[in-house]
Amino acid sequence: MPIDFTSLPKTELHMHLEGSIPVEALFALVKKHNRLDEAPSVEHVRRRYEFDDFAHFLEVYKWTVSFLKTVDDYEFIAYEVARTLVKQNVWFAEIMVGLGNSVMYGGHDPVAIVRAAWRGFKAAEVRHGIRIRVQIAAGRDHGADFSLDRLRDIEPLMGEVDICAFNMGGSEHVHPLPQFAKVFRRAHDMGLKVSVHAGEVSGPQDVYDALDLHPQRIGHGIRSALDPMLMDDLKRRDVALEVCPVSNECTGAVARLADHPLPRLIQAGVPVTLSSDDPAMFHTSVSREYEVAHEVLGIDTSTLVKIAREGFRRGFMDEALRKELLQKFDQEARHWCNARDIVFPE
Ligand SMILES: [Zn+2]
8 A cells, every 4th residue: 555655754865955946936936037938837847847868957957056046046945945845744954055056157156055045944944843954065077176165165154054064966977086085085174074976877986986085975876786895885884875766767877766776775784865866856755755665666664764764863963953853753753653554663
């Protein structure tokens, strides 16, 4: 029987702000900036979010970012994105604010947009109780010096905005991670946690390279399933993968959702969490990722409740908050399981 995971308490640890703008909110920006000729209705915006391949996806991503014209737009989308999480009973989220496209193509001041996004997240916390942290994200494609410059830009904000981590995405095949070692060293020196997209479309070597950067988590990392030694390494080093199955199908990282390696990773004991990546653009949500894992990949509900708990164990938050949220999770998730005749995982 299909199970609705919406009401299960969850985290969202891998989500890009710009890829998560609900279509209605993006349409509001289309109208605000007088660009109805490009998308005359919400339905048109929805249809723009259909991709042929990864290159097309990046093109649409840039189109979306082109509607973020002012700092108020960032504050607005940050609040709207947070609301989508509140509706799914997400209690803690880390949201990546991408400084690549916004600075390179949008001409924005990185400090101003991080501040604006933070205002939106805080407003959501005050109104709805959700806890949100900012991850600063940059792309491999912009080069190591670009990322170093952005880390320097945001350093003065660190007492003011809860910036928990540095993250890097971008073209894995073109820009191998060893050339970014100095960027990650700098991030660690600044006291930031680190997650890095790796092994999403390229092979296990990319994940080995990522491990050399000493991340606490790895984004995707699904190609690790091709290499038993690497899976052992992830387990031994206790580095969790942020797995986003629907995204992997949409970008072609896996040919068919049914062939997704998540069950193999779980079987091998690799720590995993579940996330939605760019939910608006991939027509998904964090709840839907749990549904897909259950219905398409055959992962049993008790294991999925354990994965939800893992999100609270792996989230970049202080230990007092972790303790509070884990206690609350154990209470509420137990009720959630009892009401559905599901064994609560001990
Ligand atoms: Zn991502």
